[in-house]
Amino acid sequence: IAGLLAAVLTASYAVRLWLLAFRGRGAEVPDHGKQPLAMTSVLWILAVPTIGFGLTAGLLGDWFDGHALTPSLTTAVLSTGVTLVGGLVTYGAWRHTTALAVRTPIGAVAAHPGGEPALVEAEAMTSHTAAYGTIADAPDPADPGRLLLGPLHRHAVTGFHLDALYTALFVRPVRAAARLVRFLDREVVDTYVNGTGAVTRLLGTAVRRAQTGNVQTYVSALLAGSLALAIAAVVFANVNAGS
Incomplete structure (x- = not known):
């Protein structure tokens, strides 16, 4: 069951990403040029063993108690079927949200003639959420994730706040510890070392003055x-x- 659920979710978010990347209507992403080696090397490190294990799955069975690693016919059919279902459901949701985004009128926003442009734009976005979305939502109004996830979409786009939790549990304590170490190094260790050097220089100056020849x-x-x-x-x- 867990494997079939993973197949459905994988197909769903993969189709969603493909639709938003190649058929989306959100803000255009700036071109960052060729990706650095640090990014592509990780993909190759993950891809090469995956392809290798996939091609040699029939030969690796003896390494694992003699059981075959290839899926059975029933498992293959079920996983392929649920994968197609996940992809088709996401595609259907995208078609539906795209049609709604096209039919939803932007409308006119009543604002004071001397109002700030940013205020007018903010009022337009808050009064036409069907077309603009909210601050927490994706900028593309045709995002199928809104229809499929419903109220969970605003949490999903932020990674269910896992980044905030990670920041609170790890990033902030590590930064606080780093600031403490920096303070101790500058205010305590450096002060002690600089004070020792200053006393040594004073003693050297006093001794040097006594050596008149x-x-x-x-x-x-x-x-x-x-x-x-x-x-x-x-x-x-x-x-x-x-x-």
């Missing part, structure tokens, strides 16, 4: 340091002796 200055500093150490030793000795 004057021997008398070095000897004087050495004597002063020795005298300070001697005084400190005497003081600590007296303190320890008194305690």
Whole structure:
């Protein structure tokens, strides 16, 4: 049953896409030129194994417990029949919606002479949904999906909001984590590294100023340091002796 349902749905949306692409009346899609290799290579990666497995289906049965992979005559007839039914139903719905789109008058929209063109256009679209569709609907008024899906069409054109769910569950948390890592890297790690470098530069500057090359200055500093150490030793000795 699942396989037959999949055959019906596949035939239906394939025929719908073909009709909208080659016989549709929606807005013309701009020409993007030759598709990049990143797009076509994926199709070839999927197509080559599919064709190969299809041609060698009779030889691969021994790999799967000896059972034949080719469908039986009953399965082939049923799947072909339901596929034709799905395609014909979609084609009939397209003919019906196309006829309705042609007969539906656009009509005149009453608007203030000084009204904004965008406001007039928006009012025309909202007051003639049969011809224009709604914001959530496809731009082609002859889309058979509207007739076949009914109220579900507005959800189907948005992928049943799976993209919004994926964005909420994965995209936004990943972006938030990336912003946190960026903040820690710039404000914490970089600050620590830059502070360490600044302290090192200050110490280097202080030491460099002490290195004047004057021997008398070095000897004087050495004597002063020795005298300070001697005084400190005497003081600590007296303190320890008194305690």
